[in-house]
Amino acid sequence: MSDEQTRPAYGMLLLAAAAAAGTALSIYAYFNSEAINHTAGVLLVIATTAAMVIAALAVAGLHFLPRWLRALSLVLLLIDVIGTGIAAWFLETQLLIAFMGVALLGWLLHLIAGPRELRPLPDPVAGRMPL
Amino acid sequence: MIRLPGLAAAALLVFAGVTGLCQAADTPSQTWYTFNGDLGAQKYATATQITPANVGKLRIAWQLHTGDVSDGTGKIPATVWSATPLFVNHTIYVSTPFYRILAIEPDTGKIKWTFNPHAVLKALTQPDMKTRGVAYWQAPNPQPGQTCQKIVYVGTMDARLYAVDADTGKPCQGFGKNGVVDVDQWNTVHGKYPLSQLQPPTVYKNLLLFGWAGKEWAYEVAPPGIIFALDAQTGSLKWQFHPLTQRMEADTGKVNVWASMSVDTQHDLLYIPTSPPSPDDYGGDRKEQIPYGNAIVALNADTGDVVWSRQLVHHGLWDYDISTAPTLLDIDRNGQKIPALVEPTKQGFIFVLNRLTGEPVFPIEERAVPQSDVPGEQSAPTQPWATTPPPTLNDTWPGVSRIADIASGGYCSRTFSKLRYNGKFTPPALGAGSLIYPPSSGGVEWGGGALDPATNTYVVNSSSVAMIYRLIKRSDYAREAKAAGDPKDFYPMAGGPYGIQIENFVNWLGMPCWKPPFGTISGYDLNTGKLLWRHPFGEVQHWGFYMPKSWGSVTIGGPVITRSGLIFIGASMDSRVRALDLKTGNVLWRAQVEAPAVSIPAVYIYKGREYVLFAVGGNTILMPRVGDQLIAFSLPKGGS
Numbered sequence: 121m122s123d124e125q126t127r128p129a130y131g132m133l134l135l136a137a138a139a140a141a142g143t144a145l146s147i148y149a150y151f152n153s154e155a156i157n158h159t160a161g162v163l164l165v166i167a168t169t170a171a172m173v174i175a176a177l178a179v180a181g182l183h184f185l186p187r188w189l190r191a192l193s194l195v196l197l198l199i200d201v202i203g204t205g206i207a208a209w210f211l212e213t214q215l216l217i218a219f220m221g222v223a224l225l226g227w228l229l230h231l232i233a234g235p236r237e238l239r240p241l242p243d244p245v246a247g248r249m250p251l
Numbered sequence: 252m253i254r255l256p257g258l259a260a261a262a263l264l265v266f267a268g269v270t271g272l273c274q275a276a277d278t279p280s281q282t283w284y285t286f287n288g289d290l291g292a293q294k295y296a297t298a299t300q301i302t303p304a305n306v307g308k309l310r311i312a313w314q315l316h317t318g319d320v321s322d323g324t325g326k327i328p329a330t331v332w333s334a335t336p337l338f339v340n341h342t343i344y345v346s347t348p349f350y351r352i353l354a355i356e357p358d359t360g361k362i363k364w365t366f367n368p369h370a371v372l373k374a375l376t377q378p379d380m381k382t383r384g385v386a387y388w389q390a391p392n393p394q395p396g397q398t399c400q401k402i403v404y405v406g407t408m409d410a411r412l413y414a415v416d417a418d419t420g421k422p423c424q425g426f427g428k429n430g431v432v433d434v435d436q437w438n439t440v441h442g443k444y445p446l447s448q449l450q451p452p453t454v455y456k457n458l459l460l461f462g463w464a465g466k467e468w469a470y471e472v473a474p475p476g477i478i479f480a481l482d483a484q485t486g487s488l489k490w491q492f493h494p495l496t497q498r499m500e501a502d503t504g505k506v507n508v509w510a511s512m513s514v515d516t517q518h519d520l521l522y523i524p525t526s527p528p529s530p531d532d533y534g535g536d537r538k539e540q541i542p543y544g545n546a547i548v549a550l551n552a553d554t555g556d557v558v559w560s561r562q563l564v565h566h567g568l569w570d571y572d573i574s575t576a577p578t579l580l581d582i583d584r585n586g587q588k589i590p591a592l593v594e595p596t597k598q599g600f601i602f603v604l605n606r607l608t609g610e611p612v613f614p615i616e617e618r619a620v621p622q623s624d625v626p627g628e629q630s631a632p633t634q635p636w637a638t639t640p641p642p643t644l645n646d647t648w649p650g651v652s653r654i655a656d657i658a659s660g661g662y663c664s665r666t667f668s669k670l671r672y673n674g675k676f677t678p679p680a681l682g683a684g685s686l687i688y689p690p691s692s693g694g695v696e697w698g699g700g701a702l703d704p705a706t707n708t709y710v711v712n713s714s715s716v717a718m719i720y721r722l723i724k725r726s727d728y729a730r731e732a733k734a735a736g737d738p739k740d741f742y743p744m745a746g747g748p749y750g751i752q753i754e755n756f757v758n759w760l761g762m763p764c765w766k767p768p769f770g771t772i773s774g775y776d777l778n779t780g781k782l783l784w785r786h787p788f789g790e791v792q793h794w795g796f797y798m799p800k801s802w803g804s805v806t807i808g809g810p811v812i813t814r815s816g817l818i819f820i821g822a823s824m825d826s827r828v829r830a831l832d833l834k835t836g837n838v839l840w841r842a843q844v845e846a847p848a849v850s851i852p853a854v855y856i857y858k859g860r861e862y863v864l865f866a867v868g869g870n871t872i873l874m875p876r877v878g879d880q881l882i883a884f885s886l887p888k889g890g891s
Binding site for chain 2: 155
């Protein structure tokens with residue numbers, strides 16, 4: 121395994137951190153915000169940001185995951201980040217929008233500069249893109 | 252130069268004269284002594300400290316939680332707090348939905364005293380515990396050392412009117428029986444439910460003037476809508492006004508006044524806005540002319556005699572109460588002053604009348620309207636129509652919302668195709684029912700509008716709502732109401748040939764089936780009758796998500812205006828309070844509060860500082876969020 125393949129997934133860790141901050145913020149808002157406390161919308165973003173944390177940590181730390189599952193997780197994470205950002209916009213929660221912006225940066229960082237095994241590479245045998 | 256506009260000045264002078272309020276050095280320069288701020292219902296503050304330039308700096312000065320709140324999940328019904336806090340006698344006075352009175356320090360929010368009548372906390376008439384606040388009276392020359400020279404009054408759902416000393420909160424023993432008048436003692440005709448005292452009395456001279464709220468949808472023949480005038484000190488009855496003749500009272504009831512009233516203090520005229528006769532939505536058993544129903548009636552305030560009246564809805568079938576006190580003003584036309592009043596309605600009309608004669612200042616047409624096809628009904632052939640100033644709502648409903656229709660798989664358009672709809676004043680129908688736009692929720696509700704008497708700029712918030720009114724034959728009513736599971740949309744009108752189901756026209760997701768905006772705020776020049784501006788107002792909030800600002804919000808509650816050119820208003824679903832620029836209607840400031848502020852704010856000056864005070868309690872009609880927050884905003888010290 122080359123150095124490039126084993127280096128830490130900083131992008132995913134950044135995404136997980138932003139999502140965790142989003143979860144904490146959402147839990148706080150659920151109980152304390154005058155604007156959106158005890159609403160279904162906040163419960164939704166608590167769930168989506170928590171799922172984001174779990175998925176990002178899994179992608180970052182579980183190297184034994186099959187390649188297809190890691191790729192699927194990346195796609196779902198992107199949908200989660202964008203969807204949560206839109207929900208945050210409708211909840212008028214600027215800080216959560218900012219966290220999702222950071223999460224998106226993490227996702228891009230992972231795609232561009234993450235561990236090699238996660239990046240799309242030319243198939244040495246067939247010369248095709250494997251994913 | 253400080254210029255006090257004529258009518259406001261007259262009202263203030265009368266109040267000052269009556270109550271002995273002199274402009275002493277330590278006397279506040281801006282009181283808020285009645286439900287609408289003043290007896291002319293202008294909701295106008297002469298305060299100028301907070302301006303369009305500095306309103307962005309407003310901060311919370313103080314807040315308190317009354318503790319009197321219920322979301323309806325326990326034994327106590329949900330609370331609706333629509334109280335205008337009063338500022339008078341150097342004190343804030345406000346009642347809670349549990350009918351306690353709080354007396355509060357105006358600059359700190361500390362409670363001076365409380366009065367608890369231990370009222371029955373049951374939905375005896377209204378489905379929720381409601382209050383619209385307290386009333387205040389003061390002797391012309393208060394005698395030191397004597398109690399009850401200044402009195403605060405609160406009414407309850409079980410028809411009691413309490414009087415307490417404004418300085419101590421102790422009951423005024425000389426008022427009624429040990430400080431309480433049982434208004435139900437006069438509930439002798441069809442007394443099927445208590446004459447609930449939710450709207451505080453209008454105080455004029457030595458009189459308490461009030462009507463009652465009830466359960467109008469329950470019975471075909473209901474109690475008649477009597478207006479009472481009591482002696483402010485003793486609670487003895489001075490006069491009564493019966494809007495129905497004795498013969499009419501045999502067949503029908505109500506024509507009551509839920510709303511606040513206004514007073515022309517120069518001419519001793521009391522203006523009462525009335526509701527329709529009972530039952531609300533079927534008139535086949537009350538076909539005779541009932542001229543004081545759905546009308547503005549001007550009474551001699553000293554005697555209760557009718558001076559003039561003008562009916563604004565004929566043969567009411569829609570529960571279009573005339574729901575707010577008319578605002579009094581002097582219209583400037585070609586150098587002539589016309590003594591006028593303006594009455595916004597649930598249909599979105601803005602009627603402007605000569606307040607001494609009742610004649611229209613701007614033309615009112617009688618337009619042919621759709622006729623009822625319900626057996627036994629005989630709807631009015633025409634209805635009054637005011638086109639100047641332009642109504643707050645269009646004559647036809649906004650049409651099916653494409654988003655709501657798609658989201659519901661075509662439910663909205665399919666349902667609409669089955670409904671009867673022929674424009675404004677489409678009568679309720681049997682079968683699938685009728686689309687009613689606007690319905691009884693307005694248009695303009697009880698909060699009414701506010702007036703800048705210096706420019707005669709009139710500001711009013713209005714909702715845009717579509718509902719389905721479906722009459723049900725008596726023989727089918729009980730079965731259908733039971734089958735529906737949730738009976739809250741069913742209104743029996745017992746004793747008559749029909750009950751009715753009234754429901755919002757929404758899809759299964761709760762999305763309105765009609766196009767936005769759902770609420771607007773408008774500014775008018777009442778000298779010319781022209782619309783100056785109109786904007787969507789507030790935001791719809793559902794599951795915590797805010798919908799686009801262009802959709803606006805349904806509103807309950809009213810605006811106030813300050814001489815510095817600001818409008819303050821809560822009222823919207825999004826639990827925010829706002830300041831708008833009077834010239835443009837643009838939002839200049841907003842703050843989050845804990846529930847919709849479904850009330851009229853108060854503006855006052857105390858110890859040289861201007862405050863804007865909101866009662867934040869919510870209304871389950873708007874959304875389930877309720878609150879008990881009383882919150883005052885002011886500029887930071889030195890911020891002005």
